[in-house]
Amino acid sequence: MRLSSSAEPSRRAAVVGWFDERLGISGAIDFLRHKTVPGGAHSAWYYFGGVSLFLFGIQVATGLLLLFYYKPGTETAYRSVEFIVTHVPFGWLMRSLHAWSANLMIFAVFVHMFSVYFLKAYRPPRELTWLTGMALLALTLTFGFSGYLLPWNELAFFATKVGTDIIAVVPLVGPGAARLLRGGDDVSDATLTRFFGFHVAILPAAFTAVLLLHLLLVQRQGMSDSLGKRDQASKAMPFYPGFIIRDAILWLGVLAVLLVLCTFSPWELGVQADPFASAPAGIRPEWYFAFVSQSLKYLPARVAGIDGEVVGICAFLSGAVFFALVPFLDRRAARGSRSPVFTFIGVAIVIFMITMVTLAYVKPY
Amino acid sequence: MLSRRRATALAFTALQLASVQAPLVGRSAADDDACVLCHSELPAPLNAPVVAMQHDIHAQKGLTCADCHGGDATLMDMSSMAPEKGFRGRPKAAEIPAFCGRCHADGAYMRRFDPRLPTDQLQQYWTSVHGQRLRQGDTKVATCVSCHGAHGVLAPDQAESRVFPANVPATCGGCHSNADYMAEYGIPTDQESRYRRSVHGDLLFVQRDFSAPTCNDCHGNHGAFPPGANSIAEVCGVCHANNAALFVRSPHRRAFDERGFPQCVTCHSNHDIQRTNDEMLGGDPKAVCAPCHPPGSAGHQAAVDMRDAIDHLKGVIAHTETTLTRAKQMGMEVSEEEYSLRESVRPQLIMVRTQTHLADPRAVLEAVATGVTAAAASDASAQATLAEAQARRRNLLIPLALIAALMILLGAKLRQLEKRSGDEHDLRTRSDRNS
Numbered sequence: 001m002r003l004s005s006s007a008e009p010s011r012r013a014a015v016v017g018w019f020d021e022r023l024g025i026s027g028a029i030d031f032l033r034h035k036t037v038p039g040g041a042h043s044a045w046y047y048f049g050g051v052s053l054f055l056f057g058i059q060v061a062t063g064l065l066l067l068f069y070y071k072p073g074t075e076t077a078y079r080s081v082e083f084i085v086t087h088v089p090f091g092w093l094m095r096s097l098h099a100w101s102a103n104l105m106i107f108a109v110f111v112h113m114f115s116v117y118f119l120k121a122y123r124p125p126r127e128l129t130w131l132t133g134m135a136l137l138a139l140t141l142t143f144g145f146s147g148y149l150l151p152w153n154e155l156a157f158f159a160t161k162v163g164t165d166i167i168a169v170v171p172l173v174g175p176g177a178a179r180l181l182r183g184g185d186d187v188s189d190a191t192l193t194r195f196f197g198f199h200v201a202i203l204p205a206a207f208t209a210v211l212l213l214h215l216l217l218v219q220r221q222g223m224s225d226s227l228g229k230r231d232q233a234s235k236a237m238p239f240y241p242g243f244i245i246r247d248a249i250l251w252l253g254v255l256a257v258l259l260v261l262c263t264f265s266p267w268e269l270g271v272q273a274d275p276f277a278s279a280p281a282g283i284r285p286e287w288y289f290a291f292v293s294q295s296l297k298y299l300p301a302r303v304a305g306i307d308g309e310v311v312g313i314c315a316f317l318s319g320a321v322f323f324a325l326v327p328f329l330d331r332r333a334a335r336g337s338r339s340p341v342f343t344f345i346g347v348a349i350v351i352f353m354i355t356m357v358t359l360a361y362v363k364p365y
Numbered sequence: 366m367l368s369r370r371r372a373t374a375l376a377f378t379a380l381q382l383a384s385v386q387a388p389l390v391g392r393s394a395a396d397d398d399a400c401v402l403c404h405s406e407l408p409a410p411l412n413a414p415v416v417a418m419q420h421d422i423h424a425q426k427g428l429t430c431a432d433c434h435g436g437d438a439t440l441m442d443m444s445s446m447a448p449e450k451g452f453r454g455r456p457k458a459a460e461i462p463a464f465c466g467r468c469h470a471d472g473a474y475m476r477r478f479d480p481r482l483p484t485d486q487l488q489q490y491w492t493s494v495h496g497q498r499l500r501q502g503d504t505k506v507a508t509c510v511s512c513h514g515a516h517g518v519l520a521p522d523q524a525e526s527r528v529f530p531a532n533v534p535a536t537c538g539g540c541h542s543n544a545d546y547m548a549e550y551g552i553p554t555d556q557e558s559r560y561r562r563s564v565h566g567d568l569l570f571v572q573r574d575f576s577a578p579t580c581n582d583c584h585g586n587h588g589a590f591p592p593g594a595n596s597i598a599e600v601c602g603v604c605h606a607n608n609a610a611l612f613v614r615s616p617h618r619r620a621f622d623e624r625g626f627p628q629c630v631t632c633h634s635n636h637d638i639q640r641t642n643d644e645m646l647g648g649d650p651k652a653v654c655a656p657c658h659p660p661g662s663a664g665h666q667a668a669v670d671m672r673d674a675i676d677h678l679k680g681v682i683a684h685t686e687t688t689l690t691r692a693k694q695m696g697m698e699v700s701e702e703e704y705s706l707r708e709s710v711r712p713q714l715i716m717v718r719t720q721t722h723l724a725d726p727r728a729v730l731e732a733v734a735t736g737v738t739a740a741a742a743s744d745a746s747a748q749a750t751l752a753e754a755q756a757r758r759r760n761l762l763i764p765l766a767l768i769a770a771l772m773i774l775l776g777a778k779l780r781q782l783e784k785r786s787g788d789e790h791d792l793r794t795r796s797d798r799n800s
Contacts, residue, residue: 086698241783248775249776256768266698269698
C-alpha cells in the first residue's frame with residue numbers, strides 16, 4: 001500500500017512530464033494555478049458566460065447527432081424529425097435537448113449580456129470583448145431563427161413568414177435581405193434549404209470564430225471587477241480549482257434541469273406545415289423575438305407620415321446599435337465612476353422586454 | 366305601346382343620333398345598335414335593359430337585342446320595331462319558354478357557343494310542374510326569366526347569378542316562400558326556412574360548400590318535380606350512394622313502398638334534414654325505429670343490437686383516444702397512432718353506421734368486428750407509447766442520481782482543495798512572519 005501511494009504521484013508526474021515534453025503544458029498549468037477571477041457579491045453573474053458556453057457545447061453535440069437523420073426539404077423535413085422522435089433510439093432526447101438547450105442558451109446569453117451591462121464590465125479596455133459578445137448574441141438569435149424553421153411545422157412556417165416579413169420592412173436593405181433569406185418571394189423549400197445551410201455550416205463557423213476571439217479577449221484582459229472594487233485582491237478567487245469546479249457543478253445542475261425539462265415536457269413537433277393553409281390563430285415568434293413583434297402591434301399604422309412598422313424596426317435597430325456602442329458612450333464608467341443613467345436605461349430595457357414577452361403570451365391581441 | 370310623348374322623344378333622339386358623325390375606329394357593335402342607342406337615352410324603365418345587358422352572358426357572347434326580340438337594329442327610327450321587320454317585342458309569360466327555347470333548344474345553334482351546353486331545357490320544362498301548369502293557362506308559375514332573369518342573365522357559375530348554388534334557395538323561395546302568392550296551390554311555404562336550418566343548408570350557407578345539395582339537386586331544375594315516395598332513394602342516392610344501395614336491399618324498401626312511406630324521408634325528413642346521430646337508432650322511444658318497431662318485436666331487437674354494436678365500437682375508440690391524449694399530455698409524439706385511428710378506425714365507424722341502412726344486425730356486427738380489430742392495434746400502440754413515457758420518467762432518476770453524486774463529489778473536492786490551499790497560505794504567512 002505504501003509503495004502504491006508513493007508511486008502514484010510519481011506516475012502522475014511521469015504522465016504530465018510526457019505531455020509537457022511534447023506539448024509544453026507546464027506553462028499552461030502554471031498559468032492556471034496562478035490565474036484568479038474576481039470574487040465577492042456579484043461573482044455569481046460571472047458564471048452565465050460559462051453556462052452559455054456549456055449549452056453551446058450541447059447544441060453542437062446534439063446537433064451533430066440530429067444531422068445523422070434530419071433530411072432538409074419540405075417533403076422530408078417534418079417526416080425525418082418525426083422519425084427521429086418516434087423511432088430513433090434516444091432521438092426524442094436528442095431533439096428535446098437540442099431545442100431546450102437552444103432556448104436556455106439564448107436565456108443565458110441574455111442574462112450574461114445584462115449582467116456585464118449592469119456591472120459595467122464593458123468599460124475600457126474591454127470594449128472589444130463587449131462588441132464580440134454582441135456579435136455572439138446576434139449569431140445566437142440567428143441560430144434560433146434558422147433552427148426554428150427546420151422541423152417544417154405549421155408554427156415555425158408561419159413564424160418564419162412573419163419574421164422575414166419584419167426583416168423586409170427594414171429600409172433599403174430589408175427587401176433584399178428578406179429575399180436572400182427566403183430564396184424567393186415567399187417561405188418555401190428554398191428557404192428551408194437556406195436556413196439549413198445557415199444553421200449547420202455558416203453560423204457554426206462564424207460563431208466558433210467569434211467565440212474564440214471573445215474567449216481570447218476575456219483571457220487576455222481577465223474578468224472585470226465591479227466598479228470601485230478594483231483593488232480588492234483579497235476577494236479574488238483562484239481560477240483553478242475555485243472557479244472551474246464551481247462552473248462544472250453549475251453545468252451539471254444545468255444538465256439536470258435540461259434532462260428534467262426534456263423528460264417532462266419534450267419539445268413538441270406540432271403539425272406539418274401546409275403553405276396553402278391559412279395561418280392558425282396564435283401565431284407568434286419564439287419568446288426571444290416576441291418583444292419585437294409584440295411592440296410592433298402597438299404601433300399605429302402611420303407615425304409622422306411614415307409606416308408604423310418601419311418606425312418600430314428602425315427604433316429597434318437604433319437600440320441595438322446604441323447597445324453595441326455603450327462602451328464608447330458611457331464615459332463615466334470608463335473613468336471608473338458610477339453611471340446611473342446607463343443603469344436606468346438598462347433597467348428600462350429589461351422591464352420593457354419582460355413586459356412585452358409576457359403580453360405576447362398572456363394577451364397577444 | 367309607346368306613349369305619344371315617348372315616341373316623339375325617341376324620334377327626336379334618333380334624328381339627333383343620325384346627325385352625329387361618329388368615328389369609325391373603336392366602335393363596338395352596341396355603338397351601331399339602334400336599340401341600344403335609343404333605349405339608353407330613354408327614361409326608366411325603358412333604359413333598364415341596356416344597363417342590365419352590360420353584364421349579360423348573351424351580350425358577352427355577341428348577341429344583340431334583335432337576336433331575341435327581332436326587328437332591324439340598323440334603322441334609326443320606329444320602323445326598326447315594325448312587325449314586318451321581324452320584331453317580336455316583349456313575350457307574354459306563356460310565350461317565354463318557347464321564346465328562349467328558340468335558341469336554347471337548338472343544338473346546332475348552341476354548339477357555336479359551347480358544345481357542352483345542354484339543349485333539353487325546354488323539353489324538361491314542359492315535364493315540370495311549372496311547365497304543365499303553364500300549359501293549363503296558369504301564368505303565375507315560374508318560367509325561364511323567373512329564375513334566370515330577363516336581361517342581365519349571368520352564367521350559373523357566377524356567384525351573383527340567381528341560379529348560383531348559394532342563391533338557388535332564395536330564387537326558388539321568391540315564390541315558394543311567399544304564402545300569399547302560393548295560397549291557391551295549397552302547398553307548404555316553409556321549405557326554404559326549413560332547408561336553411563338543415564345540415565345541407567349549414568353546408569351551403571355556413572361552410573360555403575357549394576357542392577351541397579340545394580333545391581334543384583333533389584327536385585330537378587328545368588324539369589322541377591317533387592320526387593315520388595318510391596323514388597326518393599334514387600334522389601338521395603346520387604350523393605349518399607352507399608346508404609341508398611344498402612337501403613334498396615333492406616327489408617325496409619318493400620315495407621315502405623307497400624305502406625307508401627317516402628323512403629329516406631321517413632327517417633331523415635326532407636327539407637330540414639338534420640345531421641344524423643346514433644340516438645336515431647335503437648330501442649329508445651326517441652329513435653326513428655320506435656314508431657314502427659314496438660318493444661318485443663324482432664325489429665326492435667334488431668335496432669337495439671345494432672345500436673349496442675355501434676356503442677361498443679365507439680367505446681373502444683374512446684378508450685384509445687383517452688390513452689393517446691394521456692400519452693400526448695406526457696409530451697409523446699403520437700401522430701402515427703392518431704393517423705391510424707383517423708384513417709383506419711374512424712372510417713370503419715362510418716362504415717358501420719352506413720351498414721345500418723341494410724337493417725341487418727349481422728352485417729353491422731361484422732363491420733364492428735373489423736373496426737374493433739383496427740382500434741385494438743391502435744390502442745396497443747398507444748399503450749406502448751404511454752408505457753414508454755412512464756418509463757422515461759422513471760429512468761430519469763438514474764442520470765439525475767449520477768449528476769447529483771458527481772456534484773457532491775466535485776463540491777467535496779473543491780472544499781478539500783480550498784482547505785489545502787488555505788492551509789498552505791496560512792503556513793506561508795506564518796513562515797514569513799517567523800523569518
